[in-house]
Each structure stands twice: as C-alpha cells, then as structure tokens.
Amino acid sequence: MAEALARHSASDVIEAASAGLSPFGKIVEPTRKILLERGIRMDGQHSKGLREVDRDSFELIVNMTGMPGHALFPGAKVVDWDVADPYGEDMLLYRQICDEIEEHLNALVADLRGPSGSQ
Helix, strand or coil: CHHHHHHHHCCCCCCCCCCECCCCCCCCHHHHHHHHHCCCCCCCCCCCEHHHCCHHHCCCEEECCCCCHHHHCCCCCEEECCCCCCCCCCHHHHHHHHHHHHHHHHHHHHHHHCCCCCC
16 A cells, blocks of 8 residues: 555655565455555555565665564664554455555655655
C-alpha cells in the first residue's frame, strides 16, 4: 500500500520501493481493492523481500515492521511508522490501515517538500 500511495501522490519527492521481512509472494486482493477504491493502481508492483532491493541506494527507509528500525537497518536513516498488518482481516481494517499509511505519508511528504510546498 505504502509504495502505491507514494507513487501516486508523491512521485515528485519520493522514488518508492517496498520490500518485506517475510514477503507473502503476492499482493493480496484486499490491498488492490482498497487502493482501486481510491483510484490508485499497483501496476508494476509485486511482493518482494529485502534481498531483492538495494537498501544502500535509499536515502530513507520507512520501517513498518513493528521492530525498531535502527536495529534492523544499522547505519541507515530510518523512520518507524507504527502501522499494523491488515492481512487476513476485514476490509474495514484494510481501509483504516490505508488511511494511517496515507497520514504518515502526507506528513513525510510535507516535510520533504518544505515550507513552500514544492521541491
């Protein structure tokens, strides 16, 4: 969700890529449905693990694992977002989690864009 939201609303300041500690292997249908409700497509995205991305190329890692990011990614610039994993839950919780991610993303984007609102 976070990658799709960032690509949709913040591509001017974020080049988003996502990966998980234990990737599911596919993007689950409720995630697609929630994003499509918001007019956001996930074209080109797929479920991937940390070994499939070059973490050294990132300026910032957004950690949503529930574990301290500084312990998982020593030496990297990390922000921890306390966001639950909705997998296996009802659509209401998927919507709530998407809202939470969007709130965190909006705050990050506002900070990246600076006081003038643009990069």
